[in-house]
Amino acid sequence: MSEHIPQSVHKSLTNIGLHNMKIVSNIMSLVVKRQDWWLSIDKTDIYGWAKPLDDWQQRGLTVGLVNFNTHEGGRLRGDALELFKEYEKMGGEDFIPLTKNLTKSLDDCYTLSAKIKELAEDPTWRECQWNRLLAPGLFFLNSSLTS
Helix, strand or coil: CCCCCCHHHHHHHHHCCCCCHHHHHHHHHHHCCCHHHHHHCCHHHHHCCEEECCCHHHHCEEECCCCEECCECCECCCCHHHHHHHHHHCCCCCCHHHHCCCCCCHHHHHHHHHHHHCCCCCHHHHHHHHHHHCCECCCECCHHHCC
């Protein structure tokens, strides 16, 4: 059940007291979606999750493990931007140019969504999502927790 959690983030999780990856996976069932959904899905699917939001003209696209959004209030400043920047730094594709018109074009939302779905099993993309999840300020306010 917890084999989907990249080995590279185990140390960060252990540093904050999460030694058992099965427990981490169970915690994620509370964070991500309904527990029955989390327990029944193929975990590779969540890493490639990408969908225009119902209010896509305001929040754009939601992607990945914890539904990172591309926009806030119609402006390009959602938490997915940091995810995309980190992915590019780790050697992945630069998705930032594809985010520019997401709140103006549903077709652009679907184009980026299709690219994200192709990354579901990319180990770099998975690690990047966990890195952002464990980054100070997202869920953990104290940077000493993850260092």
